Amino acid sequence: MPELAEVEYYRKQWNPGLGKTIKAVRINSRVRDFRDCPVKEMVRRLPGRRLEASQAHGKQMVFQFEPGAWLGVHLGMTGKLRFSAADPLPDPHAHLVLALPAGWLVFSDPRQFGKILFEVSVHPPHWWTRLPPEILSRDFTLRRLKAAVKRHRNTSLKSFLLMQRYFPGVGNWMADEILWRARLDPRRTPGSLDDGEIKALFQRLRWVCRQSLRIVGDHWGEFPESWLFRRRWKGGGACPKTRGPLVREPVGGRTTCWSPQWQK
DNA sequence: CAACCTGTTCGCCA
DNA sequence: ATGGCGAACAGGTT
Structure with missing residues (x-):
């Protein structure tokens, strides 16, 4: 896990x-x-x-x-x-x-x-x-994220977030949680993001890392019901924001869960 | 029984 | 060269 x-x-x-x-x-x-x-x-x-x-x-x-x-x-x-x-x-x-x-x-x-x-x-x-800057460190900057976006503009956002050289520690469920909170469709490409969307991605990246360290890092705590994490494992789940159906299908070769009504 | 899996790396192709 | 994709790795679980 x-x-x-x-x-x-x-x-x-x-x-x-x-x-x-x-x-x-x-x-x-x-x-x-x-x-x-x-x-x-x-x-x-x-x-x-x-x-x-x-x-x-x-x-x-x-x-x-x-x-x-x-x-x-x-x-x-x-x-x-x-x-x-x-x-x-x-x-x-x-x-x-x-x-x-x-x-x-x-x-x-x-x-x-x-x-x-x-x-x-x-x-x-x-x-x-020689490891890259940690997401919660001062060296992980919006500038750095923008450089990564420019370099990998044609892949899916899902594959992008799984790249450890930019986002060390992000795995399958964290990537889905981050994109859901940034309201971004995982099939979108980094190159299609406008400045506001890149900023949202940056902020949600750091927020999900900080919160999951607080909840799981110390003692194996439960994520709140408000997290996508709690619904993502099986088909038939509902989006905690819209109550609409969640989709579960491969994006970038990995099983991905998202809320089509919420993420654009 | 078959399909699926929270990760990384390799080879192939453009 | 670089970027992007799909297969492969190995064994347990659904």
């Missing part, structure tokens, strides 16, 4: 390990999650290191160890992080397990679209420092 706020939620699930020293690493190195990971080095060098801090950035996370080592985690489609007081051995999808003095930090991912990275270094690795 992981998009921006859900990633932040999962990041915190490893907080019980903060300040603790890794005793052992258990890994299923055959799975796809480790395709870009120096597995042997990680298994050799993580034990004895202390989990110092963690951060999330869009859908990407980093866990910082002392002395200098960095564990990158991307949850893909079905990845999860959890702390387990009992040995998670029975879980066949627990591909990475970090043993603490008491308990285990677990990464599980049945579908294996996630990605684990590892680097030993005093400084944070390039794959962490």
Whole structure:
């Protein structure tokens, strides 16, 4: 499920390990999650290191160890992080397990679209420092959005919002929520937007990120009934604004939910 | 049983 | 070169 706020939620699930020293690493190195990971080095060098801090950035996370080592985690489609007081051995999808003095930090991912990275270094690795500005940061500006619109004027708005190099953390449901609140038809192109519509998109982008972090990021809360999120999963839903029917069909290759009477 | 899936990357084409 | 699209990845769920 992981998009921006859900990633932040999962990041915190490893907080019980903060300040603790890794005793052992258990890994299923055959799975796809480790395709870009120096597995042997990680298994050799993580034990004895202390989990110092963690951060999330869009859908990407980093866990910082002392002395200098960095564990990158991307949850893909079905990845999860959890702390387990009992040995998670029975879980066949627990591909990475970090043993603490008491308990285990677990990464599980049945579908294996996630990605684990590892680097030993005093400084944070390039794959962490070269990420684009976060949507809620000062560097994410209307100017930047307009440049992206100009460059990708012919794709659908739906595909556009899913581009992580501009909108890190936005996934399928967030894109639909943002377009619904900006009253924009997901099949429209960025190039067709006027200045007011671009501004609305900018504001709704930031609003949906901020609110979903507040609701889901801390503790897995429920979105209010007023959100499209609550109606979008099954056919036959009604728009919370107009009470009219919602449409559910692929746009840009992804299942998309929108309200034709509300979004133009 | 078949269709579907909250993500990314690759190859193909214009 | 760059932009845009569709397939592929793998396994669980509806």
